[in-house]
Structure formats: structure tokens, C-alpha cells
Amino acid sequence: MKNLLEFNNVSYFYQTKESEVNALDNVTFTVEEKSFSTLVGPSGCGKTTILSLTAGLLTPSSGSIILDGKPITKNDGRIGYMFQRDHLFEWRTIWQNIILGLEIQKKHKSAQKLELAENLLKKYDLYNFKNKKPRQLSGGMRQRVALIRTLVLEPALLLLDEPFSALDYQTRLKVCDDVYEIIKSEQKTALLVTHDISEALSMSDKIIILSKRPATVKENMIISFSGGTPLQKREDDNFGNYFEKIWRFLC
Numbered sequence: 159m160k161n162l163l164e165f166n167n168v169s170y171f172y173q174t175k176e177s178e179v180n181a182l183d184n185v186t187f188t189v190e191e192k193s194f195s196t197l198v199g200p201s202g203c204g205k206t207t208i209l210s211l212t213a214g215l216l217t218p219s220s221g222s223i224i225l226d227g228k229p230i231t232k233n234d235g236r237i238g239y240m241f242q243r244d245h246l247f248e249w250r251t252i253w254q255n256i257i258l259g260l261e262i263q264k265k266h267k268s269a270q271k272l273e274l275a276e277n278l279l280k281k282y283d284l285y286n287f288k289n290k291k292p293r294q295l296s297g298g299m300r301q302r303v304a305l306i307r308t309l310v311l312e313p314a315l316l317l318l319d320e321p322f323s324a325l326d327y328q329t330r331l332k333v334c335d336d337v338y339e340i341i342k343s344e345q346k347t348a349l350l351v352t353h354d355i356s357e358a359l360s361m362s363d364k365i366i367i368l369s370k371r372p373a374t375v376k377e378n379m380i381i382s383f384s385g386g387t388p389l390q391k392r393e394d395d396n397f398g399n400y401f402e403k404i405w406r407f408l409c
């Protein structure tokens with residue numbers, strides 16, 4: 159499998175008025191094309207910093223970040239970002255929210271893009287809600303809308319920063335399954351951040367385990383189950399073994 163994303167010895171320091179915060183120390187890892195990779199690590203270790211660097215919102219203090227053979231640029235348009243909160247605009251309809259990114263990129267008149275948006279809404283059971291407002295949808299549906307809004311921009315890589323953590327447990331399990339299905343069936347490459355080891359295990363082909371700040375890569379763990387949805391993987395005989403291994407690395 160081709161490497162879509164490469165972090166090569168990336169270090170990052172936040173400069174504040176009083177001091178300098180070393181967030182990342184020589185972080186090296188890869189994300190393979192069409193795979194699902196997850197970053198896990200202690201609170202405040204530098205996970206969001208890694209995503210911000212990948213999106214080109216920050217520039218490495220040293221080291222390099224390569225996407226599809228080319229260095230990441232400032233606000234790199236090849237990246238799609240999905241956050242913890244869905245950031246849907248309440249005064250816009252679902253359809254108007256879906257095409258928001260296209261409007262910003264001045265692509266909202268592109269017939270191909272609009273057709274893609276419509277098809278995604280139909281495929282993932284949201285078409286009947288296209289004229290509704292976000293508050294009329296459940297938390298899970300809202301996250302599907304947020305994902306489709308990102309997918310319409312056809313990013314090479316999707317970044318997901320704890321996208322399920324604001325949801326209650328039952329909804330979270332269902333939304334994990336939905337988001338996983340959408341990402342796999344659209345053949346996207348994803349890099350997820352989560353605190354939840356079970357969530358990481360149920361979705362990932364690879365888990366990158368980080369140390370406490372400044373983050374270094376402690377372990378790259380390849381995850382292999384005999385297929386299935388995230389919910390089914392939680393029932394796999396090997397799930398517990400993997401869980402304990404990761405938990406020990408995080409202790």
C-alpha cells in the first residue's frame with residue numbers, strides 16, 4: 159500500500175509570551191492510502207497539534223510532512239477536517255450546510271459537485287431531511303451531515319478529531335459504525351484522534367500510540383480482525399488482547 163501521509167521527524171514548539179511549549183518531539187509515522195489510522199495518547203500530549211500540522215494550520219519547527227509525495231502547504235486544500243462539535247449552522251438548512259464548503263471554495267455552481275452532494279445525501283439516508291434545519295436532526299444524523307459536507311470537497315485525507323466524544327454512549331456506537339461505513343465505501347483515507355481505546359480498535363487498521371508531551375511515537379500497532387463492522391469487531395476474540403497491549407503502552 160502506498161503511503162499517503164508521511165511525518166518525518168516532526169518537532170513542534172508553541173511560542174507564548176512567557177515561554178516555549180514543546181508539543182512534539184521527532185514524530186515519525188505514515189498513513190497508508192485508503193487505510194484508517196488512529197492516534198491515541200494521554201490528554202494534552204499533542205494529538206490535535208499533529209492534525210493542525212497535517213492540515214497546514216501550523217508549520218513544523220523541524221522535520222517534514224509529505225502528502226501524496228508533496229509537502230503540506232499552508233491551509234492545504236487536500237485535507238478535510240471533522241471536529242468534535244459538528245459546527246453546523248443552525249440558520250441554514252441541511253442542504254445549505256452541505257454546500258457551505260463548496261460556497262467558500264466558489265465551487266457551488268459545479269454540476270459535478272452538486273450531484274455528488276445529492277448522491278451522498280441519498281446514499282446515507284439524509285435526502286428527506288435536506289430542507290430541515292440542524293436542530294430537527296439527531297446528534298448522529300448531524301455528524302453524518304458534517305461528514306458529507308467534508309466529503310463533498312473530495313479531500314485526499316480526512317482528519318477526525320474526537321468526532322464522537324460529544325455523543326452519548328449508545329449514539330456513539332451507532333455513529334462510529336455509520337461513519338466507518340461511509341469512509342470505507344467512499345474509499346477515503348482517514349486519520350482519527352480518540353481517547354477511547356475500544357473506539358480506536360474497532361475502527362483502525364493501524365494505531366499510533368503517543369507518549370505524554372512532548373509526544374513521541376511509542377508504538378505503531380497494526381490491527382487485524384477477520385473483518386466486520388466496528389460493532390462486530392468489539393466482539394472479536396482478539397479484541398481484549400489488543401486492548402490490554404495498548405493500555406499498557408499508555409500507562
Ligand SMILES: Nc1ncnc2c1ncn2[C@@H]1O[C@H](COP(=O)(O)OP(=O)(O)OP(=O)(O)O)[C@@H](O)[C@H]1O
Pocket residue numbers: 172173174179181199200201202203204205206207208371
Ligand atoms: N496555542 C497554543 N499555545 C501554547 N500552547 C499550546 C497551544 N495549543 C496547545 N498548546 C499546548 O500544547 C500541548 C499539546 O496540545 P494539543 O491540543 O495538541 O494536545 P491534545 O493531545 O490534542 O490534548 P487533548 O487530549 O486535551 O485533546 C498541550 O500542553 C497544550 O497546552
Ligand SMILES: [Mg+2]
Pocket residue numbers: 205206207
Ligand atoms: Mg486535542
